Amino acid sequence: MTTEWTPSRRQVMVAGGLGALGVGAAGLPAQAAGAPDELATRTIPKSKQRVPAIGLGTFMAFDTTAERQRDRLREVVRRHWRAGGRVFDCSPLYGASEANLGRIVRDLRIDDKLFLASKIWSTGDYLWDDGDAAASLKRTVERMSLKRPVDLMQCHSLVNVDVIVPLLHAWKKEGRIRHLGVTHHEPPYFPILASWVERAELDFVQVHYSIHTRAAEERVLPAAADKGTAVLVNMPLEKARLHQVVEGRPLPAFAKELGIDTWSQYFLKWVISHPGVTCALPATSNPDHAEENAAAMRGPMPDAAMRRRMVQHMESIPGFDQIATRPWYPGKNYVGLVSRGQAAIRVRSPWWPS
Numbered sequence: 011m012t013t014e015w016t017p018s019r020r021q022v023m024v025a026g027g028l029g030a031l032g033v034g035a036a037g038l039p040a041q042a043a044g045a046p047d048e049l050a051t052r053t054i055p056k057s058k059q060r061v062p063a064i065g066l067g068t069f070m071a072f073d074t075t076a077e078r079q080r081d082r083l084r085e086v087v088r089r090h091w092r093a094g095g096r097v098f099d100c101s102p103l104y105g106a107s108e109a110n111l112g113r114i115v116r117d118l119r120i121d122d123k124l125f126l127a128s129k130i131w132s133t134g135d136y137l138w139d140d141g142d143a144a145a146s147l148k149r150t151v152e153r154m155s156l157k158r159p160v161d162l163m164q165c166h167s168l169v170n171v172d173v174i175v176p177l178l179h180a181w182k183k184e185g186r187i188r189h190l191g192v193t194h195h196e197p198p199y200f201p202i203l204a205s206w207v208e209r210a211e212l213d214f215v216q217v218h219y220s221i222h223t224r225a226a227e228e229r230v231l232p233a234a235a236d237k238g239t240a241v242l243v244n245m246p247l248e249k250a251r252l253h254q255v256v257e258g259r260p261l262p263a264f265a266k267e268l269g270i271d272t273w274s275q276y277f278l279k280w281v282i283s284h285p286g287v288t289c290a291l292p293a294t295s296n297p298d299h300a301e302e303n304a305a306a307m308r309g310p311m312p313d314a315a316m317r318r319r320m321v322q323h324m325e326s327i328p329g330f331d332q333i334a335t336r337p338w339y340p341g342k343n344y345v346g347l348v349s350r351g352q353a354a355i356r357v358r359s360p361w362w363p364s
Contacts, residue, residue, distance in 0.1 A: 049094045050307040052288045055238035056213045057189065061125055063282040064307050065097030066090045066300065067244065067293030070339065073105035073346030074295075084114045085297040091120060093304030099216075099242065099291045101129035101166055102146050105347030112153035121155050127214075127242060127291075128154075129166035129193065130174050140177050147186065162189040162214055168202060175210050189213035195244050197225040204229040207239050216242040219287070221280045221324055222252065222333045231286040240288040246281045247274065247292050249338040255329045262323050268316070269309030274299065278306035280320050283313075295344070 050063040072083055087098075098115075100108045108128065115121040128150045132143040150160060163181065165174040171192060178190035191214030194203045200217065207215050207230065215234055219226040223245070234241050247253065256273050270276050274292070281290045292303045312320060324330050356362045 047308050050282060050311065052240075052282075054189070054213070054240045054288060056240070059125075061289055062094050062096050062307055063287075063289055064095055064278060064304050065099055065125075065127075065242070065289045065291045066095055067291040068098070068100045068107040068111055069104050069244075069293050070107075070344040070346070070348065071293040071295040072100070072107035072110050073344060073348050074110065075106055075346065079295070080110055080113070082297065083110060083295060084117065086295060086300045087111070087114045087120075088118060089297050090300045090304055091118070091124075093301060094307060095300075095304050096123070097125045097127065097242075097289050097291070099127040099244075101131065102149060103129065103131045103166060105351075107346075108150060109153050112155060116155050122157065125161045126154060126156070127162040127164065127216075128160060129164045130178070131166040131169050132174065133170045134173075138173055140173070143174060143177055147181070159185055160187045162191060163187040164191040164193045164214065164216055167194050167196075168192055168199060168206070171206065175206065175212075179211075189240075191215055191239075191242075193242075193244070194218070197223065200225055200228070200230050204233045207233040207237055212237070212239050214240045214242055214288075216244055216291075218245045219243045219281060219284075220246050220248050220252065221277055221321060222248055222330065224321075227284075231284065235286045241286055243281055243287055243290040246290040247277055248333055249293075250340055250342060251333045251336045251338070252277050254336065254340045255324075255327055255333060259327065264316075264319065264323075267310070268312055272302050272305070274302040275306045276320065278303060279311055280317060282306065283311040283317060 051060045052063050053060050066087070074080060074083070098111060100111050102108055112121070115124060130143050130146055132146055134140065134142045147160070147163065163178055165171050165178065175190070175192065178187065181187045182190055191212050192203060192206050193216035194200065195218040197218065203215060203217060206212065215230060217226045217230050231241065233239070253273055261270060261273065261276060265276055268279060270279060278290055278292065281287060294300050294303065
């Protein structure tokens, strides 16, 4: 565990550049005098590297071409970093997200210190054509200004997985990447995801897991534990749908036992307290929310009995059982390359799903 001072929100907001962060030798913020609380970190089994238990996702949230919004995202990254976050998850499929993240981390001078998890979504012009995948890796390196191997490259949503996983192993052997893995967010694909964990010598698996969507517990998480595979969690907040269900509701009284002050901490502490989870990846474009999310790395974590109690409380809230049927990001409007392309096809298409 890494000990670190937790700044107040105002202290974070008025702090200067990254020179004020006090980055220690391990790449995590140095301890400040008189601060007893600890930052929750986890060990990557295959490499023994330790990473903070909360990272930052970028899907939709970082997809923008507006300069004003980029400034806001810069503050998101700065606060995440200042609070101890080091893991950033992105993909070339996320519109302008990877380019924006690269620009921001260069501006903040943390591009050589972060743990970057990116992805390959590639089929090539023909089966076993690796040219498109290689070009994708090159673009990621250029966008992030990396002068070292990519920390983690993942086969995005199992796309062309029979080709990409062997290619990732080759890249790792050649020193282009440090870790490799596979991802998916749809529960019907979890058995396939688990089968790759069981047989492909992966360093990481990324899976959808939340206090609502717990299907990963059936096979993916046990397989990862058996094989010594690190676990990244996508959609730990169900793309804001969990917050929609609890809007206006107070936290249960027992949350105080864990030092939980916000619903974000409630949901994220539940996820990262699972012994098989390495790092959860909530995405946000709101600096305050980035700070709230990172706060889940502080204080006591729920044990098995408390985790069950937390689930039972959520199951008593109307609408919790219907989260999977609700639209993503309720009340939010992300205007970027992805949403623009989606809107253009919607206009042209005679058929569009409701």
